[in-house]
Amino acid sequence: MNDSRVNDLLAFLRFPSVSTQTDHAADMRACAAWLEAKLSSLGFTAEVRETGGHPAVVAKSPYDPAKRTVLIYGHYDVQPPDPLDEWETPPFEPTIRDGRIYARGSTDNKGQILAHILGVGELLSRGETLPVNVTFLVEGEEETGSDNLAPFLERYRENLACDVIVISDTGMAAHNYPTLTYALRGIAALEFRVSGPSQDLHSGVFGGAVMNPATAVARLIATLHDQDGRVLVEGFYDKVRPLPEWEREALASLPVGDESIRTLAGVDQLFGEKGYSAMEQIGARPTVEVNGIGGGYQGEGTKTVLPKGAFAKLTCRLVSDQVPDEILHLVEAHLHKHCPPGVRLEVTCGHSGEPYYTDPTSPDGMAARRALKEVFEIEPALMREGGSIPILTSFKKILGKDTLLLALASPDCHAHSPNENFPLENFFNGIRLSQAVIRELGTVSRQPAA
Amino acid sequence: MNDSRVNDLLAFLRFPSVSTQTDHAADMRACAAWLEAKLSSLGFTAEVRETGGHPAVVAKSPYDPAKRTVLIYGHYDVQPPDPLDEWETPPFEPTIRDGRIYARGSTDNKGQILAHILGVGELLSRGETLPVNVTFLVEGEEETGSDNLAPFLERYRENLACDVIVISDTGMAAHNYPTLTYALRGIAALEFRVSGPSQDLHSGVFGGAVMNPATAVARLIATLHDQDGRVLVEGFYDKVRPLPEWEREALASLPVGDESIRTLAGVDQLFGEKGYSAMEQIGARPTVEVNGIGGGYQGEGTKTVLPKGAFAKLTCRLVSDQVPDEILHLVEAHLHKHCPPGVRLEVTCGHSGEPYYTDPTSPDGMAARRALKEVFEIEPALMREGGSIPILTSFKKILGKDTLLLALASPDCHAHSPNENFPLENFFNGIRLSQAVIRELGTVSRQPAA
Numbered sequence: 001m002n003d004s005r006v007n008d009l010l011a012f013l014r015f016p017s018v019s020t021q022t023d024h025a026a027d028m029r030a031c032a033a034w035l036e037a038k039l040s041s042l043g044f045t046a047e048v049r050e051t052g053g054h055p056a057v058v059a060k061s062p063y064d065p066a067k068r069t070v071l072i073y074g075h076y077d078v079q080p081p082d083p084l085d086e087w088e089t090p091p092f093e094p095t096i097r098d099g100r101i102y103a104r105g106s107t108d109n110k111g112q113i114l115a116h117i118l119g120v121g122e123l124l125s126r127g128e129t130l131p132v133n134v135t136f137l138v139e140g141e142e143e144t145g146s147d148n149l150a151p152f153l154e155r156y157r158e159n160l161a162c163d164v165i166v167i168s169d170t171g172m173a174a175h176n177y178p179t180l181t182y183a184l185r186g187i188a189a190l191e192f193r194v195s196g197p198s199q200d201l202h203s204g205v206f207g208g209a210v211m212n213p214a215t216a217v218a219r220l221i222a223t224l225h226d227q228d229g230r231v232l233v234e235g236f237y238d239k240v241r242p243l244p245e246w247e248r249e250a251l252a253s254l255p256v257g258d259e260s261i262r263t264l265a266g267v268d269q270l271f272g273e274k275g276y277s278a279m280e281q282i283g284a285r286p287t288v289e290v291n292g293i294g295g296g297y298q299g300e301g302t303k304t305v306l307p308k309g310a311f312a313k314l315t316c317r318l319v320s321d322q323v324p325d326e327i328l329h330l331v332e333a334h335l336h337k338h339c340p341p342g343v344r345l346e347v348t349c350g351h352s353g354e355p356y357y358t359d360p361t362s363p364d365g366m367a368a369r370r371a372l373k374e375v376f377e378i379e380p381a382l383m384r385e386g387g388s389i390p391i392l393t394s395f396k397k398i399l400g401k402d403t404l405l406l407a408l409a410s411p412d413c414h415a416h417s418p419n420e421n422f423p424l425e426n427f428f429n430g431i432r433l434s435q436a437v438i439r440e441l442g443t444v445s446r447q448p449a450a
Numbered sequence: 451m452n453d454s455r456v457n458d459l460l461a462f463l464r465f466p467s468v469s470t471q472t473d474h475a476a477d478m479r480a481c482a483a484w485l486e487a488k489l490s491s492l493g494f495t496a497e498v499r500e501t502g503g504h505p506a507v508v509a510k511s512p513y514d515p516a517k518r519t520v521l522i523y524g525h526y527d528v529q530p531p532d533p534l535d536e537w538e539t540p541p542f543e544p545t546i547r548d549g550r551i552y553a554r555g556s557t558d559n560k561g562q563i564l565a566h567i568l569g570v571g572e573l574l575s576r577g578e579t580l581p582v583n584v585t586f587l588v589e590g591e592e593e594t595g596s597d598n599l600a601p602f603l604e605r606y607r608e609n610l611a612c613d614v615i616v617i618s619d620t621g622m623a624a625h626n627y628p629t630l631t632y633a634l635r636g637i638a639a640l641e642f643r644v645s646g647p648s649q650d651l652h653s654g655v656f657g658g659a660v661m662n663p664a665t666a667v668a669r670l671i672a673t674l675h676d677q678d679g680r681v682l683v684e685g686f687y688d689k690v691r692p693l694p695e696w697e698r699e700a701l702a703s704l705p706v707g708d709e710s711i712r713t714l715a716g717v718d719q720l721f722g723e724k725g726y727s728a729m730e731q732i733g734a735r736p737t738v739e740v741n742g743i744g745g746g747y748q749g750e751g752t753k754t755v756l757p758k759g760a761f762a763k764l765t766c767r768l769v770s771d772q773v774p775d776e777i778l779h780l781v782e783a784h785l786h787k788h789c790p791p792g793v794r795l796e797v798t799c800g801h802s803g804e805p806y807y808t809d810p811t812s813p814d815g816m817a818a819r820r821a822l823k824e825v826f827e828i829e830p831a832l833m834r835e836g837g838s839i840p841i842l843t844s845f846k847k848i849l850g851k852d853t854l855l856l857a858l859a860s861p862d863c864h865a866h867s868p869n870e871n872f873p874l875e876n877f878f879n880g881i882r883l884s885q886a887v888i889r890e891l892g893t894v895s896r897q898p899a900a
Binding site for chain 1: 790
């Protein structure tokens with residue numbers, strides 16, 4: 001395929017911009033520099049700005065004070081690509097098969113943010129007057145919790161002032177099904193390590209008289225849920241808003257339900273909190289999930305060792321009105337309360353983000369729905385999503401504006417998984433959607449400054 | 451130090467003879483060839499013999515049909531050296547510090563078997579007539595369960611016929627404290643894997659509706675023991691012989707107790723089955739121990755993944771009269787019974803070995819105790835040990851003879867751990883012990899052939 005837009009995406013995807021791994025710091029900078037050059041070439045005033053961590057790229061269209069300003073946010077950092085041996089083609093050698101482009105980051109979030117950049121850039125580079133002022137903000141720390149973004153927004157509060165924010169980092173309810181997501185779960189991450197003997201011991205020579213740290217980690221994890229998956233951490237559900245009947249009905253009417261989620265997950269049967277559909281469990285109920293567990297011998301065969309330590313990495317997904325720091329304290333207290341004797345427990349809290357909820361019937365929400373309908377030719381679904389975009393809370397608190405979440409990922413794009421991909425159809429629809437949404441948002445009357 | 455015996459040990463320890471890792475197969479053969487050459491140079495008739503796996507080395511002194519035959523067994527294979535970063539010097543670059551030689555395999559079991567080879571070899575090479583016929587059998591699969599040894603003993607039953615077997619692969623009750631071990635725990639290894647989604651999932655997008663395999667592995671491990679560490683697998687203790695009062699008294703009189711075990715293990719407090727001392731928990735009570743656990747993201751930072759699978763590696767330590775295959779079946783049934791819904795469980799049974807008990811007051815036992823007393827100048831301790839030497843059962847069943855376990859390892863030699871070491875003093879004592887024990891065993895009257 002010789003389409004310059006696709007070639008741009010291929011180039012963007014070749015950067016191994018893994019933000020959580022420090023040895024990719026130079027790749028991150030190279031990727032940011034590429035974005036800056038691309039945006040400049042399209043007619044934006046673009047620059048790489050320091051954040052204290054991986055840099056962000058900011059670009060602006062020529063400014064007209066009479067017009068509204070739309071801030072389009074995305075991220076150029078990606079998840080680690082492992083397990084590498086499960087990729088059909090290497091994660092940073094993007095490959096097109098059956099109309100999809102396979103690469104780490106293709107659907108999270110490089111495909112989408114580049115679609116917006118090329119959509120607006122196409123208008124700009126052919127000399128059209130944009131219906132709104134557009135600011136792009138593309139950061140490099142979304143996958144590690146955007147720790148530096150709130151201070152960045154504080155620092156550039158005036159420079160980044162806008163009327164509304166647009167993000168395409170959510171999933172469509174079904175392939176080619178336009179979707180406006182109005183609620184996202186928050187996140188609170190922690191890691192705990194259990195230490196026992198001063199070094200790995202022979203499990204025959206010492207086993208029976210020493211608490212095994214791997215057993216201790218397992219026992220701690222087993223205390224987190226009841227048999228049905230309901231979280232047993234004391235106080236965990238105290239601030240969870242009950243789901244109103246109208247929302248349960250709206251979620252039940254989506255073109256996705258238990259069976260499609262079961263198929264997408266690739267499991268024989270679903271499992272979760274009793275009394276809720278899978279869409280409700282994912283969109284409207286909180287979780288504590290084990291992202292990683294490890295300790296002792298990991299290799300081939302047997303090693304008769306009683307390991308000196310073991311660990312688990314957890315993330316909680318939160319719904320309104322749970323507060324991340326409160327939840328982290330509750331989980332930490334729970335772990336300390338249940339830690340077996342004979343070992344030491346160390347809990348390290350990680351990144352966090354508040355749950356998000358915005359009104360899909362506001363003027364901007366209605367404009368977004370018109371744009372979605374124009375591109376996809378059906379009424380968009382209104383959806384709650386299970387993932388987290390912690391920075392929505394920062395945008396609301398610091399810039400004072402709501403965010404429109406316009407999905408461009410299909411359900412089988414495998415974000416965070418091996419063989420992550422993005423359909424070229426979605427990429428081209430994204431380019432059209434970007435143009436439609438700035439046109440529709442330009443028709444909304446300006447609100448007085450706060 | 452320029453002692454040819456120490457130089458021999460340094461050379462022996464340089465082979466990375468890790469039997470469980472298939473990429474070390476050539477190192478195994480090189481190590482066996484080195485042993486064959488060393489034994490031949492001392493006057494033994496030595497050869498490397500195929501076993502179907504890693505080869506064994508067999509060597510014999512000149513045969514006198516009027517004399518008893520002593521078979522001295524050892525192994526040249528070693529445990530994997532990881533975690534590598536905890537070694538002060540590289541595991542296969544043996545280094546002498548403060549009178550100890552540091553290397554993987556130094557105390558398990560290269561130091562001891564070489565002491566025996568050099569002890570008997572010294573007599574032979576200076577033309578002395580040995581008080582017994584000596585056969586050396588040095589195998590390469592002890593650390594992986596000696597799967598090929600029983601068929602090997604069957605095949606060479608006549609060639610390896612003997613009156614008694616001597617092995618130095620146990621630990622002294624304290625440094626320089628002569629020790630005859632009369633009981634060892636058996637072993638039964640298994641690994642289980644829990645599989646859920648067809649691939650790693652985004653823990654936000656799917657978490658709450660899908661059983662997490664890492665959580666399932668943890669929950670399964672948590673079902674294995676009660677709060678005090680007593681095993682909850684149904685039927686697990688059915689065949690465990692109660693500990694008679696005289697043995698509890700003998701174990702209590704050893705120069706090692708709870709406090710010394712706590713210090714050796716490097717833990718703040720011991721943990722184990724109520725009503726038993728640490729020596730009893732280790733020597734006379736069975737266990738189920740987690741040797742390794744893993745699943746999901748293992749790297750730096752956070753990866754918000756719901757892993758497709760997770761695993762645990764277990765070994766049970768068994769006491770008389772538990773039967774390894776029966777115990778494996780009980781544990782497998784327990785795991786299947788407790789596996790949560792929504793995931794698949796696969797159990798793979800590994801190697802096993804029966805528990806061993808022999809009489810320390812037999813004529814050969816008394817001869818061994820005289821030899822130990824001669825070298826160390828105090829009455830030897832009689833001990834139960836927690837480790838396993840599965841092949842003792844094969845020797846008993848196939849060759850029909852008992853085994854004398856003469857300890858040469860000190861308690862802080864760190865078998866199976868980083869910084870494994872062997873004091874040169876123990877090495878030289880081992881050389882003397884080998885000479886003393888064949889002299890004492892030569893004085894025992896021959897038993898009629900079975």
